[in-house]
Amino acid sequence: MINIKFPDGSVRQYESGVTGYDVAMGISPRLAEQVLAVNIKRPDEPETSKGTVIDVTRPITEDVEIRLLKWEDDEAKKVFWHSSSHLMAEALEALFPGVKFGIGPAIENGFYYDVDMNGRTLTDADFKAIENKMLEFARQKQDYKRIEVSKADAMKYFTEKGDQYKQELISELEDGTITYYTNGQFTDLCRGPHLKNTDVIKAVKVLSLAGAYWRGDEKRQQLTRIYGITFPKASLLTEYLQVLEEAKKRDHRKIGKEMELFTFSQRVGAGLPLWLPRGAALRNTLQNFLQKKQAEYGYLPVVTPHIGGKELYVTSGHYAKYGKDSFQPIHTPQEGEEYLLKPMNCPHHCEIYRSAPRSYKDLPLRFAEFGTVYRYEQSGELHGLTRVRSFTQDDAHLFCRQDQLQEEFEKVIDLILYVFKTLHFDKFTAQVSLRDPKNPSKYIGSDENWNKAEQGIIDAAKKKGLPYVVETGEAAFYGPKLDFMVKDAIGRSWQLGTIQVDYNLPERFELEYIDSDGSRKRPVMIHRAPFGSLERFVAVLLEHTAGHLPLWLHPDQVKVLPVSEKYADYAKKVVNVLNNSDIRASMDDRNETLGKRIRETSLMRVPVLVIVGEKEVADESVSVRRGAVDQGSMSVQGLVDYVRGAVAEELGQ
Numbered sequence: 165m166i167n168i169k170f171p172d173g174s175v176r177q178y179e180s181g182v183t184g185y186d187v188a189m190g191i192s193p194r195l196a197e198q199v200l201a202v203n204i205k206r207p208d209e210p211e212t213s214k215g216t217v218i219d220v221t222r223p224i225t226e227d228v229e230i231r232l233l234k235w236e237d238d239e240a241k242k243v244f245w246h247s248s249s250h251l252m253a254e255a256l257e258a259l260f261p262g263v264k265f266g267i268g269p270a271i272e273n274g275f276y277y278d279v280d281m282n283g284r285t286l287t288d289a290d291f292k293a294i295e296n297k298m299l300e301f302a303r304q305k306q307d308y309k310r311i312e313v314s315k316a317d318a319m320k321y322f323t324e325k326g327d328q329y330k331q332e333l334i335s336e337l338e339d340g341t342i343t344y345y346t347n348g349q350f351t352d353l354c355r356g357p358h359l360k361n362t363d364v365i366k367a368v369k370v371l372s373l374a375g376a377y378w379r380g381d382e383k384r385q386q387l388t389r390i391y392g393i394t395f396p397k398a399s400l401l402t403e404y405l406q407v408l409e410e411a412k413k414r415d416h417r418k419i420g421k422e423m424e425l426f427t428f429s430q431r432v433g434a435g436l437p438l439w440l441p442r443g444a445a446l447r448n449t450l451q452n453f454l455q456k457k458q459a460e461y462g463y464l465p466v467v468t469p470h471i472g473g474k475e476l477y478v479t480s481g482h483y484a485k486y487g488k489d490s491f492q493p494i495h496t497p498q499e500g501e502e503y504l505l506k507p508m509n510c511p512h513h514c515e516i517y518r519s520a521p522r523s524y525k526d527l528p529l530r531f532a533e534f535g536t537v538y539r540y541e542q543s544g545e546l547h548g549l550t551r552v553r554s555f556t557q558d559d560a561h562l563f564c565r566q567d568q569l570q571e572e573f574e575k576v577i578d579l580i581l582y583v584f585k586t587l588h589f590d591k592f593t594a595q596v597s598l599r600d601p602k603n604p605s606k607y608i609g610s611d612e613n614w615n616k617a618e619q620g621i622i623d624a625a626k627k628k629g630l631p632y633v634v635e636t637g638e639a640a641f642y643g644p645k646l647d648f649m650v651k652d653a654i655g656r657s658w659q660l661g662t663i664q665v666d667y668n669l670p671e672r673f674e675l676e677y678i679d680s681d682g683s684r685k686r687p688v689m690i691h692r693a694p695f696g697s698l699e700r701f702v703a704v705l706l707e708h709t710a711g712h713l714p715l716w717l718h719p720d721q722v723k724v725l726p727v728s729e730k731y732a733d734y735a736k737k738v739v740n741v742l743n744n745s746d747i748r749a750s751m752d753d754r755n756e757t758l759g760k761r762i763r764e765t766s767l768m769r770v771p772v773l774v775i776v777g778e779k780e781v782a783d784e785s786v787s788v789r790r791g792a793v794d795q796g797s798m799s800v801q802g803l804v805d806y807v808r809g810a811v812a813e814e815l816g817q
Contacts, residue, residue: 165177165178166178166179168182178224180225180226181223183202184220185220185221195232198234199234200244200360202218202219202222203216203239204228204230217357218357219356219360242270243358244364245394246357250345251301251302254301254350255301256294257350260282260284263280266329266376274391278378286373294370302366308347308356308360311345315334319335365394366395369404369405370391370392371391380542414710416549416550416706419711419769420549422768425439434543435541442719447556449717451534453717454694454695458560458579461579463531466513468506468512468533470505471494471505472504474503477504479673480673481641482508489540510669514561517563518673523677523678524565524679524680527565527568527677528565529563530560531562531563533559535557537554540553550700556697556699557695557698560692561692563687565677569620569688570620572690573665579692579694580648580661580663584660588714592649593633593649594649595635596621596622596625596646598635598636606641607642609667614644617667621644622634643668645663646662646663646664647659648661650704658704662692663692664691665689666690667688711769712771715772719748722748722749722772722803723750723770724749724786725758725773725774726753728758731781732751734776738800745804745808747807773789774788775787788806
């Protein structure tokens with residue numbers, strides 16, 4: 165007999181070999197129908213362990229804690245969508261004999277499969293046939309069967325099938341660790357887990373196509389990446405498609421063009437955004453907002469170059485980890501002299517710390533910089549402002565004593581929460597990112613330092629009452645992280661804001677301070693970026709607000725429109741008063757109809773529209789509209805007071 169512990173703390177005994185489905189059936193047949201997968205956790209696993217997700221039909225042979233996973237659980241959705249990728253592969257094989265398969269993982273929303281169409285070109289016109297075939301197979305209630313197979317047999321099967329991509333994957337696996345999954349006539353190399361059968365897949369949508377190099381290598385075969393999504397109810401698919409439609413309207417690339425915020429140029433280079441005057445004003449306002457708050461927390465501004473000597477990044481460890489996949493060294497006329505475009509600001513800040521002797525009385529030191537960094541991204545990965553090759557981090561590095569670490573970490577959390585509150589990012593989850601204990605070569609630093617850093621982050625998250633999840637294997641190579649996952653207005657999740665604890669760079673750069681007893685000690689380093697990067701943050705903010713930015717942040721707070729040319733002089737006076745009152749205002753007196761100018765101002769999402777005509781000139785007043793709401797007539801000074809009051813309210817002043 166084995167003991168199975170449930171989330172409510174109760175324990176029941178079962179025969180060894182019981183499955184999650186059996187457990188669910190013993191509670192209620194209805195529950196058994198709803199359970200898609202099972203999470204098990206052994207008693208000897210650490211508290212931070214998330215457990216292991218297994219098939220609902222997989223035998224359980226030891227004492228475990230169990231969670232029965234339903235559609236509402238993210239882990240279950242992942243299993244559902246991974247299983248659906250196999251269903252899509254089965255459909256593709258039936259429709260297009262000779263197709264070869266790369267990988268087909270679940271993603272945040274849905275799944276994809278990378279396929280070699282064997283000389284055929286797949287188009288949008290094929291989507292309906294793929295969807296119909298998937299539903300046909302789903303209705304057959306095909307079981308997902310897990311089969312353990314030897315390396316030799318696996319290689320033989322896929323060699324005979326002529327699937328070179330699976331052969332390559334098998335060649336890298338250890339014998340005794342290889343499993344197949346079959347559904348219907350389709351067999352795939354896969355670790356799982358998967359659904360019990362296909363019957364729960366009720367709604368299917370093939371979403372899009374893209375190119376993808378095999379294993380992300382631009383020198384290798386380009387495959388066709390087919391994106392899809394499935395649901396257990398047709399109504400859920402309908403809701404999702406409505407969200408997609410709304411997302412298209414909110415696409416920051418579209419909004420950025422309409423609002424004249426940024427552009428790209430092939431001559432400048434892919435993934436290198438050009439900020440237009442309005443976009444630059446938006447950036448500056450965001451920077452000023454954060455800089456003002458940082459000053460209250462004792463941050464000191466610093467400025468560092470956009471390049472650094474290669475040795476700087478060898479010392480930091482960045483070159484060993486990223487060197488081959490980043491921008492290549494810059495060679496100067498001096499033989500053997502090499503520089504790199506900086507991928508991170510932290511090594512430069514370490515050198516600033518090293519520039520003078522430090523005492524325990526000097527700590528904490530908080531260096532802040534809006535520093536532009538450069539990272540090479542493959543062209544297929546670039547996407548508007550969310551994935552670029554040049555971006556500006558709202559970066560800061562805090563150097564503190566061990567006894568100061570907890571307080572400093574909590575203050576950074578407070579700063580990030582202030583940013584979120586001000587910009588109405590009300591729904592978020594904190595993600596504690598730990599190292600992967602099974603892959604220690606990915607990281608630098610001692611176990612002792614890692615353990616201290618990881619526990620410190622968890623303690624801070626608990627103390628602040630943050631809703632948090634633990635993600636093993638998501639840490640930076642030099643330390644664990646606390647990342648903030650924000651949900652936007654239509655429910656999509658974005659990573660914004662990060663805090664990282666680092667014991668390793670202080671060691672690598674031999675950073676020291678003189679303690680009260682005269683001994684030399686290492687400071688602890690905290691990396692933090694409330695925005696993450698200005699580029700990504702602006703993109704998310706535009707999509708969250710649909711471009712309707714808060715009044716305090718909008719690059720054009722007020723647009724003044726004279727009814728006709730003869731009122732332009734008065735409109736100019738209004739604009740001058742506003743600008744002299746630190747209100748961003750401009751005039752549109754083009755030779756166009758008032759209606760057209762109003763429509764175009766609306767497209768620019770200008771928060772406050774001011775119209776002046778004969779009556780306003782006579783009364784020395786303005787007619788004010790905010791959004792779709794008419795604010796009536798007021799004096800010019802009244803307008804100044806109105807805008808200032810609205811801004812103060814938004815900023816909580």
